Amino acid sequence: MGDCGAAGDVNSNVLVARSTGDAQLDKAVWQWLSWDKNQKTKEQIENLLHNGKHKELRDRLCCRLTFGTAGLRSAMGAGFCYINDLTVIQSTQGIYKYLERNFSDFKQRGFVVGYDTRGQVTSNCSSKKLAKLTAAVLLAKDVLVYFFSTYVPTPFVPYAVQQLGAVAGVMITASHNRKEDNGYKVYWENGAQITSPHDKEIIKCIEECVEPWNGSWNENLVDTSPLRQDPLKKICDSYMEDLTKICYHRELNVQSSLKFVHTSFHGVGHDYVQLAFKAFGFQPPIPVPEQKDPDPDFSTVKCPNPEEGESVLELSLRLAEKEDAKVVVATDPDADRLAVAEQQENGCWKVFTGNELAALFGWWMFSRWKENCSPDADVRSVYMLATTVSSKILRAIALKEGFHFEETLPGFKWIGSRVKNLLDNGKEVLFAFEESIGFMCGTSVLDKDGVSAAVVTAEMATYLQGQSLTLTQKLLDIYETYGYHISKTSYFLCYDPPTIKRIFERLRNFDGPQSYPKCCGVYNILHVRDITTGYDSSQLNKKSVLPVSKSSQMITFTFQNGCVATLRTSGTEPKIKYYAEMCALPGHSDRSVLEEELQKLIEALIENFLEPAKNGLTWRSA
Numbered sequence: 001m002g003d004c005g006a007a008g009d010v011n012s013n014v015l016v017a018r019s020t021g022d023a024q025l026d027k028a029v030w031q032w033l034s035w036d037k038n039q040k041t042k043e044q045i046e047n048l049l050h051n052g053k054h055k056e057l058r059d060r061l062c063c064r065l066t067f068g069t070a071g072l073r074s075a076m077g078a079g080f081c082y083i084n085d086l087t088v089i090q091s092t093q094g095i096y097k098y099l100e101r102n103f104s105d106f107k108q109r110g111f112v113v114g115y116d117t118r119g120q121v122t123s124n125c126s127s128k129k130l131a132k133l134t135a136a137v138l139l140a141k142d143v144l145v146y147f148f149s150t151y152v153p154t155p156f157v158p159y160a161v162q163q164l165g166a167v168a169g170v171m172i173t174a175s176h177n178r179k180e181d182n183g184y185k186v187y188w189e190n191g192a193q194i195t196s197p198h199d200k201e202i203i204k205c206i207e208e209c210v211e212p213w214n215g216s217w218n219e220n221l222v223d224t225s226p227l228r229q230d231p232l233k234k235i236c237d238s239y240m241e242d243l244t245k246i247c248y249h250r251e252l253n254v255q256s257s258l259k260f261v262h263t264s265f266h267g268v269g270h271d272y273v274q275l276a277f278k279a280f281g282f283q284p285p286i287p288v289p290e291q292k293d294p295d296p297d298f299s300t301v302k303c304p305n306p307e308e309g310e311s312v313l314e315l316s317l318r319l320a321e322k323e324d325a326k327v328v329v330a331t332d333p334d335a336d337r338l339a340v341a342e343q344q345e346n347g348c349w350k351v352f353t354g355n356e357l358a359a360l361f362g363w364w365m366f367s368r369w370k371e372n373c374s375p376d377a378d379v380r381s382v383y384m385l386a387t388t389v390s391s392k393i394l395r396a397i398a399l400k401e402g403f404h405f406e407e408t409l410p411g412f413k414w415i416g417s418r419v420k421n422l423l424d425n426g427k428e429v430l431f432a433f434e435e436s437i438g439f440m441c442g443t444s445v446l447d448k449d450g451v452s453a454a455v456v457t458a459e460m461a462t463y464l465q466g467q468s469l470t471l472t473q474k475l476l477d478i479y480e481t482y483g484y485h486i487s488k489t490s491y492f493l494c495y496d497p498p499t500i501k502r503i504f505e506r507l508r509n510f511d512g513p514q515s516y517p518k519c520c521g522v523y524n525i526l527h528v529r530d531i532t533t534g535y536d537s538s539q540l541n542k543k544s545v546l547p548v549s550k551s552s553q554m555i556t557f558t559f560q561n562g563c564v565a566t567l568r569t570s571g572t573e574p575k576i577k578y579y580a581e582m583c584a585l586p587g588h589s590d591r592s593v594l595e596e597e598l599q600k601l602i603e604a605l606i607e608n609f610l611e612p613a614k615n616g617l618t619w620r621s622a
Helices: 023-035 039-050 054-061 085-102 127-139 156-164 198-208 232-246 250-255 269-279 314-323 354-372 393-401 412-424 450-466 471-482 497-508 591-610
Strands: 072-075 111-115 145-147 168-172 181-188 260-263 327-331 338-343 349-351 382-387 404-408 428-434 438-441 485-493 523-530 554-559 563-569 575-583 618-620
Touching (some): 039 054, 085 181, 111 127, 111 156, 127 181, 156 168, 314 327, 314 338, 354 382, 354 428, 354 471, 354 485, 382 412, 393 404, 393 471, 412 428, 438 450, 485 591, 497 554, 497 563, 497 591, 563 591
Parallel strands (some): 111 145, 111 168, 382 404, 382 428
Antiparallel strands (some): 327 338, 563 575
């Protein structure tokens, strides 16, 4: 969203001219203080100005929000690069301008607005308030707005966009991020998150209208405007009905003796997961009482990300032991992702990785299709998808079973758009995933969905119990059938963008200018693909098949021993992530040997390519 001193006239009467000695910064300060009507965030800027904190003022006011893998996401607080009332108004004004240009029937078809339960008292900022301001901007311009009367799972917004024929939608959420953050996730008319060029064009439109319009601050419009409709009941009922399209064993579910524990991580998931279990014929899952109700402080977990494993699942695992429940399902705070744990025979718990769950879902969705498809169904019209940093297990299943497997860039926005394209061309998509516990079972929602994944997990576990199998045993059976895929994903924290850039530039100029590494320690590198620059040594023309993504860093190394490893920056957090996987052919699997080889390669990757001690990186083993 541009630099300091974005477009828009500054009201010269605004405030005492307390100069910072920097004309550009002065202009940005004046703009903020003349436009912001939130007293708390206005005071934050006034205090910084009064105390001469010019560097912090520049950090807050002289850079703007940009679209990452999950829309706009940042900390809540004052400043043009933070999530707050003013930046949400500016973003919505830009979206209005862009949609008005692209859709002649925009005002009649309408726009969907949903929100989670995040909030920050010190900035008088909450997801619901930001959602009301989003709606206000559009209602003041006579746009029909479908504004949910209460918090909803993120998947409800893309689902509603398609069901209601709206031109777009916004979900106010920062998903599983730390409690200080919030975000603004935009969906296009196809029900998928926006991709390029929409994101870049919207940013341009935001820059053209940064000063709030008359009516943009009127958050009461959601209560008074006849153009506001509440889609909650219609969408919830329709979603639950559509969910039954991927319910294959209702009679087993009704009789099931298996108990499930569900935690919603202080977020929105409780009511909706209860309804989903009911739709499948199950008894309701046992909720974790301390975590079932919304709490913007996420007070029982150190971070609200179920992907962090056993340490954050402590309360749900102890409850499951007490209740003799063998399976725990955990939705993240906006209920678009799912973690699963299963108690083993020795009493310990196995928390499945996203890649392991995908192997189970992939097997399940294909085997159910095979069992229920019509006699003339063509397996060659069936597709599954995964992001390129995720496990290749679906590729192995596809090769053996005859369906298609495709990869996309990281981020579900790429999966959603591609799935819509395949559906429009008469193809059938059964399942898609990203390794960070994001799953799409069926195609009612063209985004990851923790609610549907939770109940599909329950049905799969119930079916397997009837075969005297656990989820863990079935996972091993899948690996025996299709080949072991042993993967490990983790990350390093790095709060210094220049350091991140330097790490990746060193890899691009490793043995000299524009020369990628040929080995990593003792491991020879077969191919290098750099999505940031569009280079791929495995292609004849040396150009990447996947689209170039200059805004983020991502390099993939294919090693001679069959390992594939990717280093990339996170689109939502200050992380350098690494993903590594050993893939073995069916019948050629010694799991312990594969695991040992993978661990050694990861150690070499970290030591030679990331150099954490030298670069001041903080390690986190996920």
